[in-house]
Amino acid sequence: MTTLAEDCDYDQRRQAIIEANQQAAATGNDKRRGIALTPVKFGISFTVQTLNQAGALVHIYTDGSIHLNHGG
Template identity: 80%
Template sequence: IEHFDLATIMRTLAEDSDYDKRRQQIIEANKKAEAEGNDKRWGLALTPVKFGISFTVQTLNQAGALVLIYTDGTIQVNHG
């Protein structure tokens, strides 16, 4: 593969979003919630996805996203 920049992109994205700091905050919040008997847990993920693998027909190279915004302020994004 030529120009495989995934590692650079992931590292830059993690740095720009303070991913490691936010992930640690979530781990600590979940430990506290568990200790208090709270069933609510938080999560955060940084997951690379390659789009358009092996589809030669243009109509197959499509994607969509579903963004759910809940009344408590949380957001869920599903994409494919």
């Protein structure tokens, strides 16, 4: 997980999100940002490679918000 965090600059991005959320709270804006790390060691199917597939449904709304559905 350390390598993942380093590769994606997680600490810097998390700090930027904390600051953005503090600024939003100070100005009365109720929108917040978030971030998470989700390392995956195995595929969906542990033995059959052809079953290693997945999908996600992402709704992007006109106000900039998103809704994500996934099977994980």
